[in-house]
Amino acid sequence: MRLATVNHNGTALLVAAIHDERLLNLRQASKNAGHDSAVFDSMQTLIDAGERGLALARALVSSPQQSATIAQADVTFLPPIMPVQYRDCLVFEDHLTNCFKVMEATTGRTHEVPDVWYQQPIYYKGNRMSFIGHGTDVQWPNYAEHLDIELELAIVVGKTGKNITKEDGINHIFGYTILNDVSARDAQMAEMPGQLGPCKGKDFDTGNILGPYILTADEVPHPVALNMEARVNGERWGGGNSSQMQHDFGAILAHISASETIYAGEVIGSGTVGTGCGLELGKRLADGDHFELEIEKIGILANRIVKGA
Template sequence: MKFVTFQSAEHESRAGLLLNHGVMDLHQASRGALPADMLSFIAGHAQYLPLLRELHLTEPTHALSEVQLLAPLPNPSSFRDYVAFEQHLVNATQRAGHTLAEEWYQMPIFYFSNHEAIVGPDADVRRPHNCQRLDYELELACILGKTARDVRAEDADDYIFGYAVLNDWSARDLQMAEMKVHLGPAKGKDFATSLGPYLVTKDEMAQYATGDHRFDLRMTATVNGCLLSDGNYQTVHYTFGQMLERASRDATLQPGAILGSGTVGWGCLLELGPETHRWLEPGDVVELEITGLGKLRNVIV
């Protein structure tokens, strides 16, 4: 199933199911049996998914042309972003004149990002003040469906609700300055993160599984129609199971928590360098696409 959050002509934000010929308002179509927001649906999905199937709701309540798609989960309970692709980190550290820390191979590393700055497909992304080095980051997001604490990697699939395309926008000049004191990133990241266009349940992604807790998913990024990044999720070093094990050790993650995979190799302008493309500027159209998860489009303003 593909779930969305949309805004109707009445300017209400509602949770919906994406159908071939439109969007179905879960709350309206179920006559109140299903919640009106996506976070509540995810938190209660053990009850709501069987009910949704039992109701045999197949007719849209809105045509796609009548609604605006928002981030499928506009209000995640938390957001941890990892650096799980070795190639990305090798490229980025070389560009910065550093070497890759040995500790990266000992544990999946993440930072906390701003879960209150999530934007959706076709939304404008404002370049931060004093930023001249705005970058995109091509990532896969994993969304948890139930409370997790001290989860083992091999049990992680039981806690996953679904996946989506994620763009971890980065103000590189702000990020590099603050990280010189070995903290962050903070202001280099917290202005916006794009998620969408929809949230795909894990059962639908099983067709792409490679048998090693990874997926064969092509990941691409274009700027103004020019293909710049082209990678595959199966090159990831750490699996989402390993990421969740690390995140949930001695800590509790709530339903609706997002784990970001980090950037696929060659999945950002920092790695590609100025010889390939300049930093992002107002007016640029950035599109990230991942097999089975759709295309996430945003415009820089």
């Protein structure tokens, strides 16, 4: 299933994608069928319901009630979930080495991938309050000149756990979604020598984009191998495949959960796929640019960036 959170006539609804560009209002469909509709109050309540909630959703989607469907054109997409915690990794080697080449050309200093990057997933905790959804404008931060997209695959954690093994990691994944970690490169480059962060290179309102759908984990085998592509104003910038991750999501969950509880409803990004951002390609965003990030089986996450709003 592909699940989303949308605004329809001023109300946030949990929906499932069905045929003919229509969405199924899961709460309404459940109520019509005489089931517990509270399971579908939000993406978080569905996650918390576990397999019982997913089984009910699958049953409703398999025989969608026409009276509970909504045209996709009549909604605006919200982030499919507002994460209870947000972490972002850096696990695509091509992205890292491509960025190092750009930095070497700019500074004259050589950079090598550190051994620790191969030994364990590297990640940071980001701003979970700054997420927007598909179709919402990104507001250009007033302290930056160089803005960039980042094409990432993200997981939504479906089961709380601690000291998760790599092999058991798949049982803690609710689903997969698209993440655009919009970055202020000039701010990022200025602050990173301080050995903390990223800070204002990543932290600004509307700087994190998620969606449009969450593809439930049962739809793809793990480790995932999904094609990924980034386009700006209709021009292909780059992309790759999620199979190129140095550390898969099982390994990521095992590392992060070591002596630390991971909670259902957290979002964890893969980091940018190789050539999935402008920095690697000598490109940067301009005011009014439209960008589309597409991942196989999930959909297209499309937004615009604007100055002076």
